[in-house]
Amino acid sequence: MTDEPTRRRPTLDEVAEHAGVSRTAASRVLNNAPNVSHGKREAVLRAIKELGFVPNPTARALATQQAGAVALIIAGEDPAVLADPFYGQVIAGASTVLEETDLHLMLCLATSTRGQIRVKQLLQTRAVDGVMLMSLRGDDPLSRLALEAGVPAVFGGKPLHGEVPFYVDVDNVRGAREATEHLASLGRTRIAAITGPLDTDVGLARRRGYHEALTLAGVPFRAEEGGDFTERSGMAAMEALLARHPDLDAVFAANDNMAAGALRVLHRAGRTIPTDVAVVGFDGLTASEIAEPPLTTVHQPIRDLGREMTRMLLALIAGEKPSPLILPTTLVRRESA
Amino acid sequence: MTDEPTRRRPTLDEVAEHAGVSRTAASRVLNNAPNVSHGKREAVLRAIKELGFVPNPTARALATQQAGAVALIIAGEDPAVLADPFYGQVIAGASTVLEETDLHLMLCLATSTRGQIRVKQLLQTRAVDGVMLMSLRGDDPLSRLALEAGVPAVFGGKPLHGEVPFYVDVDNVRGAREATEHLASLGRTRIAAITGPLDTDVGLARRRGYHEALTLAGVPFRAEEGGDFTERSGMAAMEALLARHPDLDAVFAANDNMAAGALRVLHRAGRTIPTDVAVVGFDGLTASEIAEPPLTTVHQPIRDLGREMTRMLLALIAGEKPSPLILPTTLVRRESA
């Protein structure tokens, strides 16, 4: 602390010398390994303190062949995906788990060609001890790459194609089904849907839930329009739906952003929510609370998603063989339905 | 590629041997340094390709004394801060810049004691080549720590106390002033404010802007209530303001979330927006578009913030001496004012 600022940081060798022991012994106390006498241990500890020694993580990484970090890889078309507060929650969840370990979190956006290449390198060079992959679309080559690289990998949401051994997902089908059933139980019979991208598992799963509920309820009406999880696409979809089915009386949107967009379009069209048209979304983010009226939505435990993905990854790194995990959703009833 | 999967990755030594050159030469072509004859260079390149060699970043880091990563450190009281899409934008901005370099992005939440300790270690061990710090509150020790650690550091928003040499900020005072002036220009004379946390520079700066505008406009009325940038706090503040000043005719909220909360409270209280009460927010996030009615807001270039912070950090790492940067805001007029 009181040293001249530019002074080279002390090395373990210096600590050992200062303590009058071998470098080996010093290393042992650093990793509190056995086979160090109490006396030497004390001496080393003292030397460490006196010298203000801090082990060099890079050197340690080289020697132990462990990077000391895991990566969260977010795929997608556009760095703008991060505008979705969804990821913030995932990151927060992951962080709280990692905090308890000595691993750091690396964040990689595989949204551009350049980004993809870098992720590939990351995997190949084993610059991280494990990866979590999210938002893979279609048959993104990333999933195969990750699997082939032999790096522990867990997926957030199943990729559309190919089986992956380790993933944690949300029960999208069930959530969507419950949402739609709720609408049906309200007496609605002309329930439309604004789906998510159909080249993702989430998109398809939520649509499936919508279909299942309709079938179960014996409702013949069916109307859907695709969106890409943005508010804007929700507006467009709602407009299209309204044009085709002016008499619809409910809408299930595959996420809150799109539901919010739908709400605006419905307002403009003079429909009263929920009297004329009931709306339910999916996510349970702040957006659903801010919406007017507050949105009934399928809440998914995003924070838990991040947390569980990380736990699973840690287990994997520790050599265990965790099982895939499906997180439950809960319907949050507010005013829009 | 066709190798048995578990095969140890080739090292530079093996490449050199395969190519019939010294390790030194191989290293040179790897870093395309001069002093390698064309022939040998070709040979090495071929060997690299044939062996599928990928340099080990850890070893390189140890040898070059460069970590190959920078950290984005987010302070705050709670990992929940990440629920704010704000950070997603910053991250996206930072990522696009880092993508062009060979640096990775490390994300650290210094929201818990444990987190703080880890950040401290990160700084002391020089596990990263530079750091970007955001959302420091009050006199967070982090800023001093970062400065003392001698690691290149740029701040996102000035810390409240202490001078920091390198930062990029948004022109909060001006933005708030323009927002308030806009309200005044609408003929409003009883303009209240919902401020951000007053132990942050943003919070204070935006409040100052509000005050300045009022003074300039010669409006005597003054009423403010504090919030913490969450929607909930915005609601509470609005309720308090309404109770104290039932006759207010405009509200400036220090961010969109709080403005959205205010909107809801105003609705419930039966006020029409903007006829009875005009509202303007700050941020320009999706929330402002979703709100009902769409929120007039001070748009700040968050993505640019992330981008510029990163550029500044890169300059710093490169040994340059960049100047602080203040980004402009723009008033986006929508229906709420």
Next chain:
DNA sequence: CGGAGGACTGGAAGCGCTTCCAGTTCGGAA
């Protein structure tokens, strides 16, 4: 009192890459 066995100890060999520096080559100017 001899030994077996457990608890320590530290020298030395890495981990995979960069880079200094002493030397070698070689074309072309003198």
Next chain:
DNA sequence: TTCCGAACTGGAAGCGCTTCCAGTCCTCCG
């Protein structure tokens, strides 16, 4: 033909830490 410097070359010394392994020391049992 001789000599000089520019262009190469590669041995070797690190970067800072972990860990194998050959020993040394002690204690306690028979």
